[in-house]
Amino acid sequence: MRIQVRRTGGFAGIERHAEVDTSGRSDAHEWQALAEKALAAGRGTPPIGVPDGFSYQITVDGRTVYAADPRLTEEQRKLISRVLKEGA
Amino acid sequence: MTTNGGFEPVFCTVVPPHVLDRLARNDDPALSGPARRTLLRDSELRSRRRVTTEFRLAAAPTAKAPSDQPLRTVYDAGHRTVLPGTEVRAEGSEPGQDATVNRAYSGLGATFDLFLKAYGRHSIDGDGLPLDATVHYDEDYGNAFWNGEQMVFGDGDGEIFLDFTIPIDVIGHELAHGVTQYTANLTYYGQPGALNESMSDVFGSLIKQYTLGQTAAEADWLIGAGLLAPGVTGKALRSMKEPGSAYDDDVLGKDPQPGTMDDYVRTGRDNGGVHINSGIPNHAFYLAATALGGYAWEKAGQIWYDALAGGELGERAFFGDFAKLTVKAARERFGAGGEELQAVEKAWEQVGVRIL
Numbered sequence: 001m002r003i004q005v006r007r008t009g010g011f012a013g014i015e016r017h018a019e020v021d022t023s024g025r026s027d028a029h030e031w032q033a034l035a036e037k038a039l040a041a042g043r044g045t046p047p048i049g050v051p052d053g054f055s056y057q058i059t060v061d062g063r064t065v066y067a068a069d070p071r072l073t074e075e076q077r078k079l080i081s082r083v084l085k086e087g088a
Numbered sequence: 089m090t091t092n093g094g095f096e097p098v099f100c101t102v103v104p105p106h107v108l109d110r111l112a113r114n115d116d117p118a119l120s121g122p123a124r125r126t127l128l129r130d131s132e133l134r135s136r137r138r139v140t141t142e143f144r145l146a147a148a149p150t151a152k153a154p155s156d157q158p159l160r161t162v163y164d165a166g167h168r169t170v171l172p173g174t175e176v177r178a179e180g181s182e183p184g185q186d187a188t189v190n191r192a193y194s195g196l197g198a199t200f201d202l203f204l205k206a207y208g209r210h211s212i213d214g215d216g217l218p219l220d221a222t223v224h225y226d227e228d229y230g231n232a233f234w235n236g237e238q239m240v241f242g243d244g245d246g247e248i249f250l251d252f253t254i255p256i257d258v259i260g261h262e263l264a265h266g267v268t269q270y271t272a273n274l275t276y277y278g279q280p281g282a283l284n285e286s287m288s289d290v291f292g293s294l295i296k297q298y299t300l301g302q303t304a305a306e307a308d309w310l311i312g313a314g315l316l317a318p319g320v321t322g323k324a325l326r327s328m329k330e331p332g333s334a335y336d337d338d339v340l341g342k343d344p345q346p347g348t349m350d351d352y353v354r355t356g357r358d359n360g361g362v363h364i365n366s367g368i369p370n371h372a373f374y375l376a377a378t379a380l381g382g383y384a385w386e387k388a389g390q391i392w393y394d395a396l397a398g399g400e401l402g403e404r405a406f407f408g409d410f411a412k413l414t415v416k417a418a419r420e421r422f423g424a425g426g427e428e429l430q431a432v433e434k435a436w437e438q439v440g441v442r443i444l
Contacts, residue, residue: 010231010259012249012312012325012365022385043126048359051265052233055359070169070235077169081227084359 018087154216155214195259214264234265285366331367349440408444
């Protein structure tokens with residue numbers, strides 16, 4: 001499973017992008033469960049966020065959903081922060 | 089399931105009205121409730137704006153005049169995302185050990201002061217609204233935002249960004265989003281969104297200048313100076329004096345802001361480039377303020393404030409609509425033959441904004 005996160009906006013307006021390929025990872029099933037939940041709660045079109053809030057684009061195996069701060073689910077927040085931290 | 093706990097952000101204020109209408113009719117009360125309240129409040133705000141415009145009243149009549157003192161509360165999110173968090177400093181209490189809390193508290197006070205003393209505005213709604221801020225939001229959170237009701241500040245990751253309460257203009261910037269919400273309520277997308285961002289940079293910068301007692305010539309005209317971690321190549325996040333010159337770093341990339349309409353960036357990202365194209369009206373303000381000299385909040389700031397809060401600026405205004413209102417404000421406040429009018433017209437011309 002290929003999980004990509006693109007974060008745009010924010011006070012600085014600086015974009016960040018990272019991705020994680022779960023194949024071959026020992027914690028792959030954990031990533032997959034998290035990604036599926038994050039995807040299920042996402043929106044098909046980008047929501048207009050709050051002023052200076054981050055906007056997120058989450059793509060899992062080619063399927064993309066959108067979300068924005070501060071209205072993220074627990075799973076979306078966790079997935080986004082893990083991908084941006086651990087991803088390349 | 090959201091992580092907001094019992095707190096309900098007024099996210100709807102930036103949602104287009106047709107979407108709000110649909111949400112308000114949703115069967116799920118969690119969706120319809122906030123949307124209905126927002127619609128109701130929007131209509132109240134609109135009628136108040138009409139009243140202000142038509143009858144030149146300061147605000148809707150209230151039983152009691154708002155206080156000349158702010159009503160500040162600072163909360164600590166404890167690195168979680170539940171808002172507002174634990175109350176750590178209330179109005180009138182002494183500074184504590186946490187410098188972040190104290191900076192937020194002072195920044196709220198400085199912002200309240202500028203709007204009251206320079207423009208006669210009582211707090212962000214013009215009616216004494218309490219000022220709430222949450223600090224230490226989330227872990228390594230490199231951002232600050234206005235959620236429709238309060239300000240939220242992260243501590244930064246320490247590698248790229250430091251604590252977002254460090255620059256006072258960032259605190260002013262977030263509060264100014266509140267002022268915009270309660271006045272023109274500029275849609276946070278595309279050109280109206282970039283104008284919304286620019287209002288926050290303009291008044292954020294003015295709050296810094298006011299606090300430091302700087303003239304237009306003395307000011308650095310930077311947004312977010314002191315926010316970048318020591319290893320980052322850059323002086324700030326944005327420059328009103330020279331948009332596009334704030335940073336050029338291996339990790340961050342280069343400051344993408346244009347200073348004139350020739351370089352206007354069309355993009356779907358960042359809500360249609362709200363933090364990018366804001367460079368254009370930002371630079372126009374800088375040009376007008378430095379041409380006029382002296383304290384920027386007195387003349388240029390007053391003209392910009394009149395245009396923003398005068399009741400005539402629409403939610404979907406473009407740069408040209410705003411420019412036209414600044415020209416009108418300059419003429420009405422300082423006279424048709426004044427240097428103010430000339431400076432404002434020339435500033436917009438220099439950045440390539442045609443006055444609509």
